[in-house]
Amino acid sequence: MRRGIEYCPVTAGVDAVGDRWTLLVLRELLLGSERFNDIHRGLPGISRSLLSARLRRMRAHGLIMRALDADGRPAYRLTPAGAALEPLVWQLGDWARRWSFGDPTREQLDGGWVLWRLRQFVRSGALPRVRVVVEFALRLEGVPDEHVWLVLSPGDDVSACRVHPGYEVDVWVSADLAELHRVVAGTATLAAARRSGHVRIDGDPELVAAFPSWFAWRAPAGDLDTSLTDPDS
Numbered sequence: 001m002r003r004g005i006e007y008c009p010v011t012a013g014v015d016a017v018g019d020r021w022t023l024l025v026l027r028e029l030l031l032g033s034e035r036f037n038d039i040h041r042g043l044p045g046i047s048r049s050l051l052s053a054r055l056r057r058m059r060a061h062g063l064i065m066r067a068l069d070a071d072g073r074p075a076y077r078l079t080p081a082g083a084a085l086e087p088l089v090w091q092l093g094d095w096a097r098r099w100s101f102g103d104p105t106r107e108q109l110d111g112g113w114v115l116w117r118l119r120q121f122v123r124s125g126a127l128p129r130v131r132v133v134v135e136f137a138l139r140l141e142g143v144p145d146e147h148v149w150l151v152l153s154p155g156d157d158v159s160a161c162r163v164h165p166g167y168e169v170d171v172w173v174s175a176d177l178a179e180l181h182r183v184v185a186g187t188a189t190l191a192a193a194r195r196s197g198h199v200r201i202d203g204d205p206e207l208v209a210a211f212p213s214w215f216a217w218r219a220p221a222g223d224l225d226t227s228l229t230d231p232d233s
Contacts, residue, residue, distance in 0.1 A: 035075055174199070
């Protein structure tokens with residue numbers, strides 16, 4: 001028998017999803033990104049041409065489909081085969097948190113990326129029935145604070161902004177950028193970050209109290225994100 005062509009389901013699975021980018025593209029789709037630019041924004045380091053090639057390959061493997069959204073623009077959506085990979089995507093992240101994941105390097109600290117990930121984590125059903133604007137002041141030693149904004153509107157209208165959106169700010173979040181990356185990655189909880197002083201949330205008391213519940217925080221399987229239940233958060 002020629003080597004490398006064994007009749008094995010693991011081999012077939014690796015052939016379908018085993019390159020560097022396929023599972024990461026699946027992650028973006030699972031987090032709600034459907035348009036090419038949104039998928040690209042969530043994948044630092046991939047060129048537009050390479051992303052196009054990966055999307056074509058994933059369509060050929062039956063993992064995604066290309067259709068038109070409500071505005072008539074191209075959108076990518078998971079097929080049943082692609083959606084069935086969701087447990088694998090998150091379990092791989094859980095495994096990495098336990099066995100091969102450390103603190104972020106300075107080169108990995110990106111305020112725009114972490115804001116985009118927070119936008120994807122928003123639980124639209126938990127938001128107030130009025131628009132809420134959250135301003136983030138992100139601290140990184142040796143450089144001025146970076147200010148970015150989330151505009152949370154009723155329904156699924158959530159915007160991540162690098163320039164002031166023009167609305168009055170309702171909630172202010174001051175955060176150490178590295179610690180916020182840890183919270184978003186699921187290696188630290190928001191409650192612990194607030195107790196340590198690495199994250200501070202100010203504004204209307206009701207909005208501040210509700211803030212943790214607006215996001216689907218990631219954490220290893222079996223771990224509880226105490227930011228949702230801790231009375232000190």
